Each structure stands twice: as C-alpha cells, then as structure tokens.
Amino acid sequence: MTTHKLTLSRLPKSLLLCIFYFASASGIAQAEKTNIVFILADDLGYGELGSYGQKKIRTPNLDRLAKEGIRFTQHYTGAPVCAPARCTLMTGQNLAHAQVRGNKDSGNGRIFPGQWPLTADVVTIAEVLKQAGYTTGAFGKWGLGPSNTSGSPIKQGFDRYFGYNCQRNAHSYYPPFLDSNEREVLINKYPIPGRDRKPEGEIKAEDYRAENYAPDLILDEAVKFLNKNKAKPFFLYLPFVEPHVSMQPPQAWLDQYPEEWDKENGVYRGQNGYLPHPRPRAAYASMISDLDEHVGTILEQLDKHGLTDKTLVVFTSDNGPTHGSRDPKFHVGGAACTFFDSAGGLNGFKGSCYEGGIRIPCIVKWPGKIQADSQTDTPSYFPDWFPTLCSVAGAELPKDQQLDGIDLTSVLKGGQAPPREELMIWEFHGYRGIVAIRDGKWKALRRNLLNKTPADWELYDLEKDQNETTDLAAVHPEIVARLEQEYLKTRIPESDFPIPLYDKLSTVDSQ
Template sequence: MAQANAAERPNVVFILADDLGYGELGCYGQSKIPTPNIDRLAAQGRRFTRHYTGAPVCAPARCVLMSGKHLGHAEIRGNLQAKKNFPQFNEGQHPITEGVVTLAEAFKEAGYATGAMGKWGLGPVGSTGDPNKQGFDLFFGYNCQAVAHSFYPRYIWRNDEQIEINPNPIPGHRKKPTGEVKLEDYQAEQYAPYLMIDEAEDFISKHKDDPFFLYLAFIEPHVAMHPPEEAVDRFPKDWDNEAYRGQCGYLPHPRPRAGYAAMINDLDRYVGRVMEALEDAGVADNTIVVFTSDNGTTHPGVKTTHFHIGGVDADFFNSTLDLKGWKGSVYEGGLRVPMIVRYPGKVDAGSTSDTPGYFADWFPTLADAVGLKKPDGLDGQSLWPAITTGKDGGERKPMVWVYPEYGGQVAVNFGHMKVLRRGLKRKNPDPWEVYDVVKDRGETKNLAAEHPELIERAAKLLKEQTDENPLFPLTPPTFERSAASE
C-alpha cells in the first residue's frame, strides 16, 4: 500500500485489556457485567470470534504484539524481572534489545505521533527496552508489571520521570486471614488508571491535527482488585456472601464479585471516553480503533476455595464461556481473546468474522492499513482483508506458540485444527493433544490418535520455527508415528 498524504492517513488507537476473558463482554455473551461502550464498538465495526493472543501471559504477549514475531522467535517468551540479569534495575521486566523493530518505531518513522498509556512490561526506564527507546514519544503509566499489581502505587512514570501520586501507597499483595475485610483499608488518594485515561484524552486532543498511534494498555481487569468504592457500589450487594481474604494472592476484598465487575465496567467506561475524545477532536471517522486482550482470565488458586487468583470468581461470570483453560494455558481459554475493529467507511458496522488471527499479525495488518514500512522477518500475516471485507486474504500461516512457563507448553494452530502439548519441563510430559477448535471449541475430544500426521507436521514446524533462547529455554518435543501418545 502506498503511503498516503499525512492529512489522509488514519490514526490508530490500539486498546489492550489485561487478563480479560473471552466471555467477559456483553457482545461476547456476558450477561452480568454491563459493557455498553465496547458493545457499541462492536455494533459499529467488526467483531472477531477466533482471535488469539501471542502468549498466555503479559510480557511475552506484548513482545509478540510489538515485534510481529511469534513465540518461537520472540526475544521475550515469559515473565522475567529485569533485576535477575540487570541488578542495576529495581523494577521492570527483562528488556527487549535495541535491535527489535517495534510497531511504535514503524509508526514514528512514518511520521506519526506515538503515545502509550498503561502497562509496558518490555524493559525498565533507561534500558534498551525503555518505551522511549522503542518508538514512543510519550509513555505514561506503569513501566513494571509487578508495580501494576497496585492500583494505588506510590508513583507512575511519565517517560523517564517518576510522578508521585500516592504518599501512602497500597501494596498489591496482602492477606487478612481473620477479622472484617474493609474496602477503605485498600484505598488511597489517587487511583492510577483514572490518571491514564485522562492522559489518553489529552494526547488525542493535542494531536488531532497530526496522524497518531495511541497504544492504550489498560491494566483492568488484572488483579489486585481494588477499584474505588463508587465503582464497586454500581453492583448488587447480594452478589457477594463471602469476602476474599487474599488466600489466592493479591489483596483481600469484601465484595469480590462486585469488585471484579467494577474493574471491567471501568474498562468499558475508558473505551467510551476514548471514543468521545475522538469525536470531540473531529477524528473519530478517520481513526482505526482496535480492542482486544492480552490473554484469558486468571486461573484457579488454591484447591480449598472456589476463588481464582486475586479473588476472581470466573465461574460466577462464566468468564471463558465454554472454552477450556485459563491464563497461562495454551488451551483456548488462555489464548482466545475478544477482538473488535472499528473504522467507519472501511469496516462494515455490526459485522462478525470467524477468520483466525493472532498478535503476530498486527504489525503487518497495521502496516497495510496505513502504509508503514515492514521490517524483514515478520511472522504474522495481514488481517486487513478480513477486517475490511470479512474475507480472509488466502491461506492462513500456522499460528505458533512456544511457551516455557507453567510447565512448558507448545501449540500450533492449522486453521480448524490445533495441536498442543503441555508439561514439557516435567519428568513425564503430558501426551500430544489435537482438537478441532471450530467444531469443538471447548476442546472436549482429543483427536490425537486419529491425526498422527498433524502431530508430525506440528512437531516438524515447531523445530523449524523455534530459535534457541537461553533466557527462556524450551526444546520443542519430537514425535514418532508409532507413539502418538508418547
């Protein structure tokens, strides 16, 4: 696509939720939590039913998104604190290197103003992974995922400057085994997410006359769960008959179901404010808006409680609908995420697509959409034909996941069919599994015995598509036809 004149080039707003499950939006089947603004986004654009993250947890998903490289080639394949290998940093995750060409850098090179608000997770301030060194003119929010466990932190970052917002911060982790759990014990002066949406509105206003790329990596509904009381009070008191005491990590909460719903409802309100800011700036119809999530909802905690990590009650909200697995898993519940694109005049309103795609596709997709220069070696393929016409652009490349955490897992998606294997770092790995994720999206029937040729193909592809990575080591498993369940 030839690069258009600056005045004609569309803006791009990419909204990334954090740990939002496939079934936690009204337009994807959620019945308890109101999400009118995201539902309106779907009504005005195209909703995708088979979109996948690049990884089942935070940092590697963001690396795949920003680099266009799948997990077999991405530098970051797990969550790793920077201080483990760079003791000079006391926060932040292991940095991507200077050689990584990010989506933000491609936008900047094309003359776009670039801004990021929310959570980064790809390298501390001052490292090679610093967002200002990876293409963003402005970064405002949490550089470090661990700091983002608190919604009332002592400070957040504006580029390389720490901005103190809470003299009496609330840590993201605490337990209260006995006694009354009080909401006010976990509240402080300034709720960080509200400052980030303010900053996003300001960025849109300031850059309304220039093309811009705005990356909004909001932190909801990732735990800890401590939204303001006003947000919690939007939801029925009779939902909760049991306080969460922090037994599955993060902060206690007196009304965990209401608290979790409040976080998702707040996320929806941010989307409404973004759309209103685009309207006020007069650029809503010339802006591509993408909404998705970095992985599925949080997984179960200790066996003695129904609560998931951080107090989430995923069963109450039917957070994954009928999908199997959670965050941290290469089953559909960990990888399949909501995805909506709005772009009036180019994307049909109220449309739906079952075209499969994943985070590695966003670099080539947005490059095609606005005329960015594509670096060599991208693993994804453009979804722009599917986004604009509802039809795919030809044969789908296999989608690849090489994930060394949560026991070591790999997966390959061949259109309708998905091959996976788990427990690869355990003494006795789980057997191969094969599912038809169109006919059986709940992954209830393992077809491995019927499809040894698919397993053989997946094992060969994984070997070819996995670079050695000493930071995140995982050797792809082999397969012998005579041992389908080795």
C-alpha cells in the same frame, strides 16, 4: 555586497505550481493518514463483554463499539501471560521467534525491576509507524524492559509514555509511582502494596485505597496526548491495566452491583494472593465496567475532535481470565471468573494454551471501511497486527525482521484472509512449558515441557470441538507429527527462555 531575498513572487510560474503541488500532496497525505488507537485490556476473558455473551457485567461502551464495527470470534493473543503477549504484539513475531517467551524480570535489582528487555535491534510497530510520520504514545502497562535498558518504550519507538513500566508495580492500583517517559513520578505518599491477607476481622474496601487511582491518571495523560496531537496522524497505544487483580475498583461502581452476589461465597481475605475485598464478585465486575468507562472516554474524545471517521480503533486483551488457586471458591486475587463464566465456556484460563487461556475478545471499528455490526470467524492473533497496522498506515515493513502474521485489512473489509506462510505458534516458557500450534481447524498442544517427563501431544478439531473435549492425537498421529515438524523447521531457540527438549531437536535439525 548586494543581497537578494528569495520570494515566491520571483519564482517562475511553473516552479510555483510544482511547489504548490508537492506541498499540497504532502498535506493531503498527512491529512489522509488513518489514526490508530490500539486498546489492550489485561486478563479480560473471552466471555466478559456483553457483545460476547456476558449477562451480568455492564460494558455499554464496548458493546456499542461492537455494534459499530467488527467482532472477531477466533482472535488469539500471542501468549497466555503478560510480557510475552506484549512482545508478540509489538514485534509481529510469534513465540517460536520472539525475544520474550515468558514473564521474567530484568534483574536490575530494584523493588520494581521491570521485565526482560527487548534488544535495540528488534523493530517494534511503534518504530515503524513513527518512521511513517505518526506521533506515538503509550499509556498503561509496558512490561518489555525498564527505562535504563534497550527495552524502554521511549527507546522502542514511543514519543510519549506514561504508566506502569514494570508489571509488578501494576499489582496495585494505588502504587507509589508511575513512569513518565523515563522518570518515576510519585503519585501516592502512602501507597497500597499489591498483596495482603486478613484472616480475621472486618474487611473494608476503603482500607485498600489511597489518594490517586492509577488508571484515572493514565487515562488523563492519554487524553492529553490525544488532544495535543489531534491535528496530525497518531498511534495511541493503550495497554490498560484492568481487570488484572488486585481488586481495587472505585466505590461508585461497587454500589451499582447487587449485594446478593457476594452472599454465597462471602468476603475474600487474600488467601489466593493479592488484596482482600468485602465484595469480590461485585468488585470484579466493577473493574471491567471501569475499564469500559475508560474506553468510552477515549471514544468520546475522538468524537469531540471530529476524528472518529479518521481513526481505526482496536480493542482486545492480552490473555484469558485469571485461573483458580488454593481456595476453590475464588480464582487468583478473589476474581469471580467461574461466577461470570469469564472464558465464555471455553476450556482453560490464563497461563494455559487451551482456548480459554489464549482466545480473547477483539473488536475493530474503522468507519467507512468496516461494515457495522459484523463479525468474522477468521482465525487471527497478535502477530497479525504488525503487518495490518503497517498496511493501514501506508508504512513499509521492516526488511531485516521476520514477521509471522498476515495482513488482516481484507478481513476487516469483509473479505478473505490471505494464506499464512507461518503457522500460528505459541511456545510458552511458563507454567512448566507449553507449545501449541494451530493450522486451519487443527490445534496441537503439548504441556509440561520443562518437566523431566513432558506430557504427550494433544490434538483438537476446533471446527467441531472448540471446547477441546475430545483429544484426537491417537486417531491422527500423522497430523501431530506434521505440525511438530513444521514448528521445528521454523523455530529459533532462545537461550533466555530455554525448552531443553526442543532446543536439542532444533539444533539437530539445523545442522
């Protein structure tokens, strides 16, 4: 039997040209895809960066990012605490539709059980970008389902994951292990628990450190991913853990901040939770500066590989700065959020849907597309990133999943935002239950929805009163009623995160 080896030289010239064209087009398409780096800080407040008015904490890398990109002045998280915020970001759904509407453990019975898992049928932005030809990696705190569930990052579209799967494990920066894909990797033989109290005696920062500092290990793995995938389109998701308490920053940063800061309040002994620290104000600033340094490392790597001009970089935070607690001299974990004006003068902190709890810094750099040193006051929030990143990547939106955000691409380029079909909605099943709704300048808010007697609606005109000092609900009851009805029309009850008052009303409306 005679065999024939097919070679390019035997093919007709016209067919050769077609093959060359399609191969070249495919290569060009891959080369022209914009890389995406999405960096998410943990509990970083609106006023904690120099570019947002901070005077005491050093954030040179993020301030440079703002000089080279666009700064959002009215950007919001999707929720005022960790897990639901990350859910809205990953799925593009607001809290009237999202599967995770509060912090809740998975119930798998382990010491670090992981949080309530996303289901297999929900589509994440990582899955969509992966389908569009991107290599996907996540490094940091996940919080949307343990490894052995449908919510694992590896089962939700990420090719590589390294970090804290369970946000309880992330309460210490020197934990026993981190998660690598779907396996636990021991990193500290003698780990430091995330909580302790020392009512008496000397407190030493070194007593709360161990061999391996988790943020550095996470950064190292992120850099390895970037280096390995620099020649092809990638989505690098970096949900860094700082400055979430407990406070265990490197000594090198502590030494750079004034000892005078901590003479007024003195040492922190763990009375508001988490770990003691001898210099809590310096420690809190150090955590933010350490975060800034890690962002600088990623930016340096992009420069090193010639990727800066081919990459969209987004930096933001999962919610506002941590709130006060039992000892009024300190916030939770000893954080110095009053001393640093961490909320930037806004009302409220983490766990609330007042502006200080949900309005967050957001900086975006996209060379050649975004005007350097620009800013926008367009109201935007986490559900907007799903359609925006799909637009940037040339990816198709999922057909069977409701998306609640708008494409911000035009805003990034200096234009106007498209109209919203869905109002900006927060339905939070924590801190006794909160609903907030924003429509243009108006923001309605109702608290204590899980109590027997919920609070009355509040209404604020954010154009005139961004600090929410004047409640206008009694002056404009018709606006409150309209916003509540718009919310109820779109709301889907979630049995795992019930709001009994609105579950009942939503059921009546749907009949």
